[in-house]
Amino acid sequence: MKLAVSLIASIFASTASAYWLPEALEGVKTCVVPKNATGTDDTPNVVKTTAECGDNSRVVFAKGTTYSLWTPLQLKSLTNVEFVFNGNVSLPDNVSYVESVVADTSIYPGRWINFQGTNVTLTGSEDPQEGWFIGHGELWWPGGAANSVNKGRPHFFSLKVDYLRARHLKVWKPVAWVFSMGGSHVWMTDTLIDARSDDGFPFNTDGIDMSASHSLIDGFTIYNGDDLINVAPPTTNVTVRNMYSSGGHGIAVSCASGAGGDYLFENAVVEDSLIGARFKGSLGTTCDLRNVTWRNFTVRNTSYPIHFIENYVDQEKGLPPGRNLSLAAYATNFRWENFVGQTGQILKDGSCISDPCWSATLGESLFYPQLVVCVIRLITIAGESTDKGIYLLCADGEHCKDFHFSNIDLKAYDGKPAEMECTGLNGISGMGIACTNSTIVMS
Numbered sequence: 320m321k322l323a324v325s326l327i328a329s330i331f332a333s334t335a336s337a338y339w340l341p342e343a344l345e346g347v348k349t350c351v352v353p354k355n356a357t358g359t360d361d362t363p364n365v366v367k368t369t370a371e372c373g374d375n376s377r378v379v380f381a382k383g384t385t386y387s388l389w390t391p392l393q394l395k396s397l398t399n400v401e402f403v404f405n406g407n408v409s410l411p412d413n414v415s416y417v418e419s420v421v422a423d424t425s426i427y428p429g430r431w432i433n434f435q436g437t438n439v440t441l442t443g444s445e446d447p448q449e450g451w452f453i454g455h456g457e458l459w460w461p462g463g464a465a466n467s468v469n470k471g472r473p474h475f476f477s478l479k480v481d482y483l484r485a486r487h488l489k490v491w492k493p494v495a496w497v498f499s500m501g502g503s504h505v506w507m508t509d510t511l512i513d514a515r516s517d518d519g520f521p522f523n524t525d526g527i528d529m530s531a532s533h534s535l536i537d538g539f540t541i542y543n544g545d546d547l548i549n550v551a552p553p554t555t556n557v558t559v560r561n562m563y564s565s566g567g568h569g570i571a572v573s574c575a576s577g578a579g580g581d582y583l584f585e586n587a588v589v590e591d592s593l594i595g596a597r598f599k600g601s602l603g604t605t606c607d608l609r610n611v612t613w614r615n616f617t618v619r620n621t622s623y624p625i626h627f628i629e630n631y632v633d634q635e636k637g638l639p640p641g642r643n644l645s646l647a648a649y650a651t652n653f654r655w656e657n658f659v660g661q662t663g664q665i666l667k668d669g670s671c672i673s674d675p676c677w678s679a680t681l682g683e684s685l686f687y688p689q690l691v692v693c694v695i696r697l698i699t700i701a702g703e704s705t706d707k708g709i710y711l712l713c714a715d716g717e718h719c720k721d722f723h724f725s726n727i728d729l730k731a732y733d734g735k736p737a738e739m740e741c742t743g744l745n746g747i748s749g750m751g752i753a754c755t756n757s758t759i760v761m762s
């Protein structure tokens with residue numbers, strides 16, 4: 320009987336998944352992280368328990384317990400370990416203390432929670448009262464514009480794992496950036512991030528900064544104030560599906576150097592947001608990105624449903640000196656399919672604290688910004704509109720090749736068929752859409 324069970328289990332493990340799933344294995348050691356009985360910091364116990372439990376083990380955060388990670392957590396060289404978050408895990412609720420830690424590179428490696436290794440499984444709780452990673456962002460957000468430039472804000476997670484299985488992770492009020500995803504072969508399902516703020520804009524609450532190739536993210540719900548995900552070269556082969564985004568800045572691809580691609584984003588509901596399907600090529604740099612598809616998007620009350628630009632500048636960093644402004648991203652085989660929805664009433668959200676706004680749509684003249692600044696300002700004002708569902712701002716047809724639009728059914732805020740803004744592709748045929756500065760015409 321025992322033999323039969325282990326035979327079935329090993330067949331399952333080797334045929335069904337390359338991932339380390341302890342429920343499919345026998346003889347996995349389980350260790351529970353004890354709560355610090357004498358002080359506030361639970362990080363030493365997490366480190367100690369993980370080390371003692373060793374490889375091929377399961378480390379459990381107990382239900383009904385809130386673990387405080389008073390110092391940053393670094394777990395390296397993990398092999399075949401599952402972490403089960405049945406209890407809550409909290410960052411410190413003292414802003415000036417966190418700022419002092421973030422400033423100290425001897426204890427803060429750039430992220431507060433760091434997992435590195437091979438075959439790591441992170442399992443959250445399906446109990447809505449348990450298993451939250453708590454950031455205490457609500458203590459930081461009322462700072463507004465000052466918070467947006469505060470270098471003392473913590474980044475939450477660094478996951479540098481080959482074969483990461485992450486399931487049911489839930490994040491409550493992250494201060495800013497949530498997941499920085501390195502490694503490769505990430506399989507992440509049913510993730511929830513809640514960065515809704517009732518006092519102050521939740522700046523830079525990006526969901527995933529993605530550089531793990533060969534990954535699938537399935538089931539992702541986020542309420543935030545920045546990108547749901549951003550994927551960039553040299554990352555390849557990433558699929559993200561079944562997304563819900565509220566308040567966000569887009570399901571994004573960006574490109575500033577290198578080569579990459581093969582990204583598929585499908586089945587998304589985007590509402591009350593600034594941007595839906597987003598590409599940002601940095602101004603004055605070049606890169607090579609191929610095979611990117613956004614499909615089956617429902618977009619409601621969102622300022623910029625489809626936004627593709629090749630002149631992106633980070634408002635917090637500005638344009639770095641010495642950029643050659645005639646350079647732009649090379650984007651090849653990009654597809655936008657099955658979009659339905661409507662633009663929003665507003666053209667900017669609470670993240671707009673500069674003039675012109677970082678999200679202003681700058682027309683073709685930005686490819687020559689040495690031209691008079693006031694011209695750009697005028698074009699800015701002319702460029703964006705609640706009438707427009709698509710912004711397609713290419714340097715030229717050489718940089719934007721093999722573009723395909725199909726089944727785009729977007730309405731303007733006033734209910735009329737949406738318009739578009741298009742530069743650089745004037746007269747190019749075969750895109751399924753005409754490059755115009757007026758009502759969208761599919762062909």
Ligand SMILES: *[C@@H]1O[C@H](CO)[C@@H](O)[C@H](O)[C@H]1NC(C)=O
Pocket residue numbers: 332336337338339340398399437438482
């Ligand atoms: C990772 O897990 C897979 C599936 O269980 C296994 O085949 C592989 O040997 C593991 N890798 C390491 C380094 O243990």
Ligand SMILES: *[C@@H]1O[C@H](CO)[C@@H](O)[C@H](O)[C@H]1NC(C)=O
Pocket residue numbers: 355356357358359360361362363364
């Ligand atoms: C308990 O927390 C204190 C800080 O309050 C820390 O100095 C101590 O190392 C922790 N003890 C254990 C066993 O983790």
Ligand SMILES: *[C@@H]1O[C@H](CO)[C@@H](O)[C@H](O)[C@H]1NC(C)=O
Pocket residue numbers: 383384385407448449450451453491
């Ligand atoms: C865990 O955190 C969530 C979110 O802050 C909270 O609603 C819940 O009450 C906490 N659970 C426990 C057992 O403290």
Ligand SMILES: *[C@@H]1O[C@H](CO)[C@@H](O)[C@H](O)[C@H]1NC(C)=O
Pocket residue numbers: 413414415416419
């Ligand atoms: C917060 O941290 C600062 C700096 O570490 C410390 O001086 C202050 O006493 C802490 N405040 C509370 C309420 O613990």
Ligand SMILES: *[C@@H]1O[C@H](CO)[C@@H](O)[C@H](O)[C@H]1NC(C)=O
Pocket residue numbers: 504505532533534535556
């Ligand atoms: C792409 O990634 C998926 C998900 O990890 C994987 O199953 C597939 O083998 C990868 N494809 C290639 C060509 O590497």
Ligand SMILES: *[C@@H]1O[C@H](CO)[C@@H](O)[C@H](O)[C@H]1NC(C)=O
Pocket residue numbers: 555579580581609610
């Ligand atoms: C993009 O698609 C082309 C044609 O199918 C393929 O040759 C190429 O490997 C794909 N990926 C990238 C990143 O170029």
Ligand SMILES: *[C@@H]1O[C@H](CO)[C@@H](O)[C@H](O)[C@H]1NC(C)=O
Pocket residue numbers: 585586587588615617
């Ligand atoms: C399109 O996406 C929605 C969710 O946004 C999903 O319910 C629906 O099944 C998807 N359609 C297809 C054909 O996959």
Ligand SMILES: *[C@@H]1O[C@H](CO)[C@@H](O)[C@H](O)[C@H]1NC(C)=O
Pocket residue numbers: 566590591592593620663664665668
């Ligand atoms: C539209 O979205 C904005 C956020 O971008 C939000 O403030 C506003 O309340 C939403 N409007 C409606 C009618 O839901």
Ligand SMILES: *[C@@H]1O[C@H](CO)[C@@H](O)[C@H](O)[C@H]1NC(C)=O
Pocket residue numbers: 643644645646
């Ligand atoms: C800027 O880039 C263009 C296009 O690659 C190139 O022709 C030109 O020489 C570059 N200019 C400088 C100053 O590097």
Ligand SMILES: *[C@@H]1O[C@H](CO)[C@@H](O)[C@H](O)[C@H]1NC(C)=O
Pocket residue numbers: 682683684698702740741742743745754755756
């Ligand atoms: C749309 O207007 C921009 C200026 O904002 C101009 O550069 C571009 O060529 C126009 N596009 C078309 C298709 O006329």
